[in-house]
Amino acid sequence: MTFDFSFALSIVPTILAAMGMTIAVAIVSCFGAALLGFLLEILRRTGKPMGYLMRFVIDFIRSTPVLVQIYFLYFVLPFYGVTMPALVVGVLALSVYYSGYLAEVFKAGIDSIPSGQFEAAKALGLTRIDAIVFVVAPQMLRNVAAPMGNYFVSLLKATPYLAVIAVPEMLGAAMEVASDTFRYAEPMVIVGILFLILAVTIAQFVRLLEQRLLASAKR
Amino acid sequence: MSFLAILAGIFEGFGVTATITFYGMLYAVPFALVFGILQHFTAGPARVVVTSIIEFWRSSPVIILLFVFYYSLPSFGITLSGITVGAMALGLNIGGYGSQSVRAALQALDPGQVEAGRALGLRRLQILALIELPQAFKAMTPTFINQFIQLIKGTALVSLITLTDMTFRAKEISQLQYNPVGTYTALLVAYFLVCYPATIFGRWVEKRVSIEGRGQRDL
Amino acid sequence: MDMTSPQAAGAAQTDIAVEITGLDKWYGSFHVLKDIGLSVRAGEQVVICGPSGSGKSTLIRCINQLEQHERGRIMVNSREVGPKVRDMHEIRRDVGMVFQHFNLFPHLTVLRNCTLALTRARGMARREAEAVARHYLERVRIPEKADKYPSQLSGGQQQRVAIARALCMNPKVMLFDEPTSALDPEMIKEVLEVMTRLAEDGMTMLCVTHEMGFARKVADRIVFMDGGCIVEEAPPATFFDAPKTDRARLFLSQIL
Ligand SMILES: Nc1ncnc2c1ncn2[C@@H]1O[C@H](COP(=O)(O)OP(=O)(O)OP(=O)(O)O)[C@@H](O)[C@H]1O
Ligand SMILES: [Mg+2]
Numbered sequence: 001m002t003f004d005f006s007f008a009l010s011i012v013p014t015i016l017a018a019m020g021m022t023i024a025v026a027i028v029s030c031f032g033a034a035l036l037g038f039l040l041e042i043l044r045r046t047g048k049p050m051g052y053l054m055r056f057v058i059d060f061i062r063s064t065p066v067l068v069q070i071y072f073l074y075f076v077l078p079f080y081g082v083t084m085p086a087l088v089v090g091v092l093a094l095s096v097y098y099s100g101y102l103a104e105v106f107k108a109g110i111d112s113i114p115s116g117q118f119e120a121a122k123a124l125g126l127t128r129i130d131a132i133v134f135v136v137a138p139q140m141l142r143n144v145a146a147p148m149g150n151y152f153v154s155l156l157k158a159t160p161y162l163a164v165i166a167v168p169e170m171l172g173a174a175m176e177v178a179s180d181t182f183r184y185a186e187p188m189v190i191v192g193i194l195f196l197i198l199a200v201t202i203a204q205f206v207r208l209l210e211q212r213l214l215a216s217a218k219r
Numbered sequence: 220m221s222f223l224a225i226l227a228g229i230f231e232g233f234g235v236t237a238t239i240t241f242y243g244m245l246y247a248v249p250f251a252l253v254f255g256i257l258q259h260f261t262a263g264p265a266r267v268v269v270t271s272i273i274e275f276w277r278s279s280p281v282i283i284l285l286f287v288f289y290y291s292l293p294s295f296g297i298t299l300s301g302i303t304v305g306a307m308a309l310g311l312n313i314g315g316y317g318s319q320s321v322r323a324a325l326q327a328l329d330p331g332q333v334e335a336g337r338a339l340g341l342r343r344l345q346i347l348a349l350i351e352l353p354q355a356f357k358a359m360t361p362t363f364i365n366q367f368i369q370l371i372k373g374t375a376l377v378s379l380i381t382l383t384d385m386t387f388r389a390k391e392i393s394q395l396q397y398n399p400v401g402t403y404t405a406l407l408v409a410y411f412l413v414c415y416p417a418t419i420f421g422r423w424v425e426k427r428v429s430i431e432g433r434g435q436r437d438l
Numbered sequence: 439m440d441m442t443s444p445q446a447a448g449a450a451q452t453d454i455a456v457e458i459t460g461l462d463k464w465y466g467s468f469h470v471l472k473d474i475g476l477s478v479r480a481g482e483q484v485v486i487c488g489p490s491g492s493g494k495s496t497l498i499r500c501i502n503q504l505e506q507h508e509r510g511r512i513m514v515n516s517r518e519v520g521p522k523v524r525d526m527h528e529i530r531r532d533v534g535m536v537f538q539h540f541n542l543f544p545h546l547t548v549l550r551n552c553t554l555a556l557t558r559a560r561g562m563a564r565r566e567a568e569a570v571a572r573h574y575l576e577r578v579r580i581p582e583k584a585d586k587y588p589s590q591l592s593g594g595q596q597q598r599v600a601i602a603r604a605l606c607m608n609p610k611v612m613l614f615d616e617p618t619s620a621l622d623p624e625m626i627k628e629v630l631e632v633m634t635r636l637a638e639d640g641m642t643m644l645c646v647t648h649e650m651g652f653a654r655k656v657a658d659r660i661v662f663m664d665g666g667c668i669v670e671e672a673p674p675a676t677f678f679d680a681p682k683t684d685r686a687r688l689f690l691s692q693i694l
Contacts, residue, residue, distance in 0.1 A: 003294045063414035064407045065372035068386060072407060075399035116541035119504050124555035124607065125531030134554055138545045157280040164379065171283060184290035192279060192287040199278040 008186040011177050015191050018173035019198060025091060025169055026156040032095030033155065034148070037102030041110065042132060044103070061100030067161055069093050074165045090162035098155050105151065109143035110136060145213050149206040157199055160191075170195055225392055225405040232388035236413070239305045239374045239384065240367075246310025247317055247370065250276075251363075254314070255321025256347065277315030282376055284308040289380045305377040313370045320362040324355035357428055364421035368414050375410070385409050454513070455480040455611050455642045456501060461510035463496060470496050471507070472666040480610070483643045485653040485674075488663035489689055494646040497663070498613045501644065502533045515610050531559055534604030538616040540596045542588040542603070548575070549584040552603045560607070567606075574602040578632050594625025598632055605636075612636070614645040650694060654678055662686050 044054035061069075070093040077084065084092075113136065121131035160171035168176070174191035178184045220228075257269045276284070285308040292299060299307075328351055336346035378387035389406040393399055454477060461474040470493045478484050486494050499505040501514060506521040513519075515532055523529065543551050552571035556562045562570070575581045578598040580591075588596055597617055604612060617633070618626040630652050637643055637656045647653060653660060653674060660677040662670040662685075670677065670686045681687045 003291070059415065059418060060407075060411055063368070063372075063418055064410045065375035065386070067375040067378075068389075068403070068406050068410060071386075071389075072403040075393070076403055079400050114539075114541075116537055116539055117543065120535075120537065120541035120543070122504060122527070123502055123530055123533070123535035123537075124603070125527045125529075125559045126555055127527050127559070130558045134558065135543055139543075142545070157278070160280045160282050163282070171280075171286070178290075184286075185294040186291075188283070188287045188290045192283050195283055196275065196279050199280070200274060203278065 003185055003189070004183070007181075007183065008190055011174075011187055011190055012194070014177055015170055015173050015187070015194055018168055018170045019194070021167075022156070022159050022169040022195075022198070023202075025087070025094070025159045025162065025167070026152065029091050029094035029098065029159075030152050030155055032091060033098035033102050033151075036095055036099035038106055038137075040099055040103040041106040044107075045110075058100050058103050061096060062104075066093065066097040066158055067164065069097050070161055070165060086162070086165045087167050090165055090167045094155060094158060094162070097158070098151060101151055102148070105144050105147045106140060108147075109140040112143050113139050142213075146210055149210050153199065153203045153206055156202055157195075160195070170198075220392070220396060220398065220401070222401055222405060225398070225401055226409060228392050229385050229388050229402075229405055229409045232383050232385040233409075233413075235302075235377070235382050235384040235387075236371070236374050238302060239309065239377055239382070240371050242302065242306030243310035243313065243370050243374070244367070246307055247314035247366070250311055250314030251317025251321050255318035255325070258318065258322045259325045273315050273318050275315075276311045277319070279312070281309060281312040281373055282379075284312055285376055285380065301377065301380050301382045305374070305380060305382060309370060309373045309376070313366050313373070316369075317363065317366050320359050320366075321355065324358040325351055327358060328354055361421055361425040361428060364417060364424060368417050368421070371414055371417070372410065453479055455482070455515060456644065457511075457513040458501075459511045461497075461500065461507050461512065463500065463505065463507045463509075470666050471500070474510070474668055476661065476668065476671075478611075478642065478644060480642050481640045482658050483637045483641075483656055484645070484659050484661055485657040486644065486646045486661045486663060487648065487650075487653065487689070487693075488669075492663040493666045494663055495615050498615055498644055498646060501611075501613060502530050502535055504535075527559070531555070531607050532610045534607060534609035534612040536597070536600050536604055536612065536614045536617045538620050540588070540593075540600045540620075542596055542600055544588050547585050547587055548580075548591070548599050551588070551599060552606045555603075556606055570606055571602070574605045575599070577605070577635075578602045579628075592625060593621045594628045597621065597625075597629045601629075601632055601636075611642045611644065614643065614647065616646050616648070618647065618649060648693060650678070662689065664689070 040054050040058055044051050044058070070090065073093045073096075074086070074089050077089065117135055117139065118131065121135040126135070159169050162169055163171035163175050166172060170191050174187035177187045254269060254273050258266065258273065261269050285305065288299070288304045288308050289301070292304070332350055332354070333346055336350045341349065374384055375386040377384050378390065381387070383391075386406060389402050389409075393402040456476070456478040458474055458476040461471055462469070463471040474497060476484075476497075486497065488494055496505055500507050500512060501519070503519050503521070503523075503526050511518060511520075514529060517523075517529055519526065519529055542548075543554070546554065549568060549571050552574065553562075553564065553567035556567035556570060557564055560567075572581060572584060575584055578601055580595055580598055580602075583591060583595060583599070588599070591599065601617075614633070618629050621629065626649070630649060633643075633645070634652070634656055645653075645657075655674075657674050660670075660672055660674055661668055662677065662681075662683075664685045670681065670683050672682070677686070678690065681690060
């Protein structure tokens, strides 16, 4: 079978149509990963037994493939009576996987806040939670903007993994075209090109946003 | 089938996982070094070409790279074995990331080092080999280990192009007997057993590198 | 100018603001505080001085439990503080602290720095809290900086904001840890003036400082520490003019 250029061009709109899903999955998963990662890191700091447990959880998440985590959630949750649409399972899996990495990012972000800030919050009589929400988190967010941007781009590039559980993002759409037409070469090349363009564009956009943020933070 | 039996069954696929990782490194390391150094040295149009090649491998999602090469190359008349396709796609993707840490490590060096080499009458390539690279290697090692772990985890993808690695074995086992919980838990554990030692080793190296750095400043 | 509150005046009748007995603290195997006993009456101003590393900071940081002690008893406003006290954050609300490096929150405006604890810890409405904050910013003479960020202020101004921030909580005791030693000479004066007025208004103060002029003028009592012990305790006149110990004499000869 030779490469059919006109067929390749004809499927571009179908795959482009799935781009919205790809971006949406990336954004929602990024929020999920940030929330979960922050929680893991805060719990890791709470004291001996909990701290060790969270350390282990973070290491475990980081030491196993995202593909396997997707399978795990997809096949194991229903066994316990938790049935969710593939899309939700996929977003959950990406959130969990990247939470392990973002927890480390947040660790560095918190460690670079001067200890005087924690002391001042304590001395004023703020509760733990208030100190985290009003003093630690806002200052941490400034420190982590750049690495978070990188992980967002990385997360975007992990969304096609969800094709293995038939989430209709870009690769999923391409696979569907392929199984409908029994032609694999063209959909794969097209999704490859389109995704490359998307990833490079978003990476540039994220870099721009970072610079804006850093400029506005320099008060 | 007991948990240990499942785990043993999964490890029957370890050979393929290890092989892909090994061949992947054969692609990744030379690519990272050559292209990282080229990006450091080149300017103008040559640099644009080098950067584009790096960006192609780095910015494409690895799962899509794998599918493009697996499904599309044959229709351009190129037939490669599954192992080769897997090792190449995974290896060059990681190599793309690696090239960035090579470049960053070279750029982070004090420009005085190169000048000192020049003053000694060394040629540019001698300076690179004798002065710059040995120093850059130290800074690169922790990142390289992290990328090595990413490569191991990435090999789970070759199960999608029908190579019988650990993930593929798990899928076979779970089809033979309905025990998704046991099987996929065992699969997570299997990857953890393989990757975690590397994580620990990476942390140890990182600590050593930074301790050496500290010692030097103290003098 | 009256900077104290009715509550602080009320506390004056209960008499003892801080009572420390038999206090010991270790950092690992290093014995930083050795059998410290110190009692501070409400309305009293105590200056703590001593050579570097003698444990001054550690001592006042134990009072609001930024550091935890291993042995002994610390009573603040008639309540015992310690590692096992669950509502430490409530006790801390009545103890203001001013740090050497100000520790203002860089991401919040001056006004919000002052109102944060009022709204979150005291549950005060935002408007009301802002009125309180503006009142104290006026007292430290920088009402016009309310909407600036800390990084837009000079060191002296930042430290005065830090004092206002602490005063907003209407504390019964104020702790100062070398509040002027990170400041340029011309800014030291403006901060010391604010502190002097606070003292004149009868605020209970424990102050670690090397500003001996301030100590002589303002303190009711000087506590001299060396090697983790309180070596000498006397009114300023006695301490400066006739120190009893050699160590105090040596310290004074070096610092004056
Ligand atoms: N977190 C810590 N861990 C170990 N040792 C500490 C710690 N903090 C302080 N120390 C040591 O305890 C001793 C007392 O410290 P402290 O800060 O209380 O001294 P200080 O009297 O305030 O000195 P300075 O005038 O320099 O501020 C010092 O020898 C110091 O090195
Ligand atoms: Mg001190």
